[in-house]
Amino acid sequence: MPAKFITTKKTVPFGPEMKELYCATLVKNREVDLHEIAEALSESSTLNPVDCYGVMVGMAAQIAKHLQEGNVVNIEFLGTFRIRAKSTAVESPELVTEKTIGKPSVNFRPSVLMKQRISKTQFVTKK
Template sequence: MSTPRVNLKVQRKKNPRDLSAPDRYYVQAVKTGNCDLERLAYLIANQSTVSEADCLAVLHSFVHNMMDELEQGRVVELGHLGNFQIKVSSLPSNSPEEVGIENVKSIGVNYRPSLKIKKRLKKIKFKLQK
């Protein structure tokens, strides 16, 4: 099996805070495709004695229950995978009395990888495409 490699490309970007500033160049990972729940179920089924349908059912249940837990304000701890938690971005107010639900600008999910994932990420090989 070959060593996994993430391709990188050079991407020119404008400064959104100063559109008159010269463009800058950044390294960006190249997307090679997507992996959905069906693909994960297929891969897991081929590495175990569990059927693809059973794997898919468990993954769908997992997503449903993870969302239920996040909606309750809980941190979802997934061992070697890491932790997931609801995050909120909000607009500022001048006093605590002025703060309300309308201050909420966006809602998302924070992911904090486990130490095992962090170590694995450091081992990824990269190739810069010109």
């Protein structure tokens, strides 16, 4: 099924003046949850939905554990996860502590295979 888009108007700086331009904005269709993915995986394998769900929940916990340890997690067909956090700049090395580190977040970089798969996405105007 193709991804849908709408046309949106943007006002952007264009030299000394503002100019109205138009661009495509992708429309979020619906949210797919872990249960739905587990059901779909079950239909294409010999595992039941509960087993698929359990493996994915366990995988998410293991990814989080490894990220907390400072590891980079590479899921070959999905992509790479890294932990990151912003840090406040201070005037001397002695002032750098765990308190100068902000909240951690996760950086995700899709694998080559994932990029190839999504590159085949087709787009249609939302009606």
